[in-house]
Amino acid sequence: MMGPRRRRGRGKRTRMTTGIGAVLGRIGRQVWARAALYTIASVVFALAAGAVGTLVPFRVVVDLGQDSVGTILQIIASSMLTVTTFSLTAMVTAYSAATTTATPRATQLLIEDRTSQNALSTFVGGFAFSLVGLIALSTGYYGEQGRTILFFGTLVMVALIVVTLLRWIAHLSTFGRMADVIDRVETAALRTLTTHAESPTLGARRFTELPTGTSAVRGDASGYVTFIDIAVIERVAARADLGVYILALPGSMVDARTPLVATTAPLEDADRAALIRAVRVRPHRDYEQDPRLGVIALAEIGSRALSPATNDPGTAIDVIAALQRVFETVLSCTPSDDVAHEHVFVRPVVLPDLVTDAFRPLARDGASVVEVQIRLQKCLDALARTDPERSAVFRTMAATAYERSHAALDEWDVGDLEQTYRATSGRLP
Structure with a gap:
């Protein structure tokens, strides 16, 4: 997608994780x-409180009163069960809201939210701690010193729960809201696209045309390619001393008849199976390696906001602004020329496909909304000026959006759109 650039990408280069690291x-x-x-x-x-109490060479005993530790643990156990149930309800509600108001493709980003995961995990851990402590107390597991250590450990757990609960309450004020969803999808799109822009071929060699005489390798599953373990493919290709051409990039829909890769020589059954396993196919797309899913999800949010049932052009304008930020950052990246996988060849995603994925739904579904079209024209003009070498891609999309909108707008709004188009492109089509 990215040609030679003179500018350096923002931030440190992200390396694509493969193998065990990717699984973990x-x-x-x-x-x-x-x-x-x-x-x-x-x-x-x-x-551990009981075991530590018997191992330490000195005594730490505090007069806690009759069954004070047990009382505190009972309070934690009952309250954490309630808080965990409330947290699960809040999380499911946020997932459902994102699915119905934004796009189902954003749900997986909410599920991976660190703050909500930490909150739920802390509450479940607190419940398990108190439950195990109560059971151990009832069986006489703790000695006098062990009960004291358990008491101080319980105070630490109470402090951790209170801090987590306060953070969780603050997080719920924005979790799953439209602005939050747009920000999460923008971050995911920026992360994946930046990685792709800096290493368009995943460290392999680039190819444009498949050479003649290659042998296709097909899988046995239907779904979307979500991950390609390029390191495994390189090991297989180097061992067999052949070239492997990746035909199904992450985000591609495949079935049992679709070639996943092509090899320059026939393969043994073990090597063929290893290549098939290196291309992960799942029922749904994933943001990890798919450079197009992020902009598609953003476009879906804007497109849904422009539906007659929703009628929310402000959200569509926010999406256009998010897309502009993503493309501005990606266009400033410097692609790496390093080849880490000599035997593997990849044909990367090209910029026109990404621009089409991002802006065609907004141009089509917002054709009759002049505010959206004016913002879209300004966005495309800004991106064209950001990268003059590839400005034709954005100018073509701007002309297409203008023609769509010119046919759908009434005569009063057409004048405003024409004025904006003249100011950005300098001409009318």
């Missing part, structure tokens, strides 16, 4: 993984 990263973004980790840590913390 995906697991770490799941709600259940974080909650399970916090629960295990809480259980270990509660049980």
Whole structure:
């Protein structure tokens, strides 16, 4: 997508994670993984108080009063169960609101929200800590010193719960709102597109035309390509001493008849299976490696806001502003010429496809809304001026949007649109 640039990209270059690191990263973004980790840590913390009490060479005993620790743990157990239920309800409500008012493609970003995951995990961990502590107290697991250590540990847990609860309450004021959803999708689009702009071929060689005489490798699943483990493909290609051409990029829809890759020589069954496993196919698209999904999701939010049932041109204008910020940052990136995978070839996504994904829905569905069209013309003009070498892509989209809108607007609004188009493009089509 990106040609030679003179400017340096903003921020540090992001490396594409592959192999075990990618798997651990995906697991770490799941709600259940974080909650399970916090629960295990809480259980270990509660049980460790008894063991530490018998191992320390000095005595730390505080007169706590009759069953004071048990009373505090009972309060935590009952309150954390209620707070956890409330938090789950709030999270599900936010997911549902994002699905119905923004786009279902934004739901996975809300699910991966760190603040909500930490809050839910802390509440579940606090519940597990108090429950295990109560059970251990009832069985006489703690000695006198162990009860004292458990008491101080309970105070630490109470402080952690209170701080987390305050942060969670503040977070709920914006979580799942339209502005929050747009910001999250913009961040995801910017992250993936920046990575793609800096390494369009994922560290492989670039190709434009598939050479003759290659052998196609097809998978056995239908769905979207969500991840390509380029390092695994390189190892297979180097071992077999052949070239591998990636035909199905992340975001591509494939089935059992669609070639995933093509090789310059026939493969053994084990190598063929390894190549198929290196291309992950799932029922739904994912932001991790898909450079087009972020701008598609933003366009969907704007398109839905322009529907007659919603009639919210302000949201569409906010989406156009978000798209402008994304493209301005991406256009300033410097692509890397380094080739880390000598035996792998990739044909990257091109800029016209991204521009079409981002702006065609807004030009089509907002054709009869002059405010949206004026903002769209100004956005495309700004992007054309940002990158004069590829300004034709944005000028073509601006002309297309103008022609769509010119046919849909009434005579009073057409004049304002023509004035804006003359000021940005300098001419009328």
